[in-house]
Amino acid sequence: LEIGDPSRNVIEKIFRAASTNPSKQSRKIKKVLRVSNTTDIFEKFEKYRETVKRRSFEQYKAGHPRSIVDGNELLQFHVTTMTCYNGKRKIISELCKDPSCCVCRLLQSGFTNSRDGIQLSTSSDVPCERASRFSNRKNVKRAVIVCRIIAGRVVNKDDINLEEEYDSVASGLHLRSQCLIVKDSSAVLPCFVIVLN
Structure with a gap:
């Protein structure tokens, strides 16, 4: 998306608002790329939403209204790296073959390698372990994948009861940024990739 594009402006505002330190503007956005998802990916995502809604309605009629209405859809960030960025792409539809390009590998696998x-994360700048591994290599750019997710029933990692059903595990519920671990890759729909300087 080009500078000035209304969609890019919205994504940049969301990205900056989700920073744990919004006053620190050291990270400059180099490019915002739209992810071109296939019909199969969309259908898998919507089917998962319907499964979560149905299960929530049957099991938790009184306690989880968001899960019943929309599957508890959230906007979350996955911080990683990208090696194939050349500055010319506007959309991610063709993925590179470089095994160290985390963005392309995650999009190719549909996040199923996890x-x-x-x-x-609710924060746009909480690094994940994998991103740190490759970030010092030549031509490696930091990237943030902006995802729609179906969180469903969320439990705190300290309160997990193995006998109860849940869809996601949260940590940092009382901190400025919350990490969320989603169990099913069908719950994640990548929408944009923000490439950082």
């Missing part, structure tokens, strides 16, 4: 769930 064995322990998909780690997301």
Whole structure:
């Protein structure tokens, strides 16, 4: 998306508002790319939403209205790295083959490579372990994937009861930024990739 594009302006505002330190403007946005999801990805996402809504209605009729209405949809961030950025792309539809390009590998796999769930955050600048591993390489850009997610029933990591059903695990509920681990990759719909300087 070009500078001045209304969609880019909205994404930049959301990104800056979700920073744990909004007064620090050291991270400049180089580019905002729209993710071109396939029909299958959208259908998988909406099917998961309907499953969460139905399960929430059947099991928790009185206690989880957001899950019943929309599956508890949230906007979350996944901080990672990108090696294939060349400055010319406006949309991500063709993915590179570089095994160290985390953005393309995550989009290609539909986030399914995450064995322990998909780690997301309410903060646009909370780094994940994987991003730190590659960030010092040449031509590696920091990137933030902006995702719509179906959080469903969220439990605090300290309150997990293995006998209860839940869809996501949260930590940092009382901190400025909250991390969320989503169990099912169908719950994540990547929408934009923000490439940082």
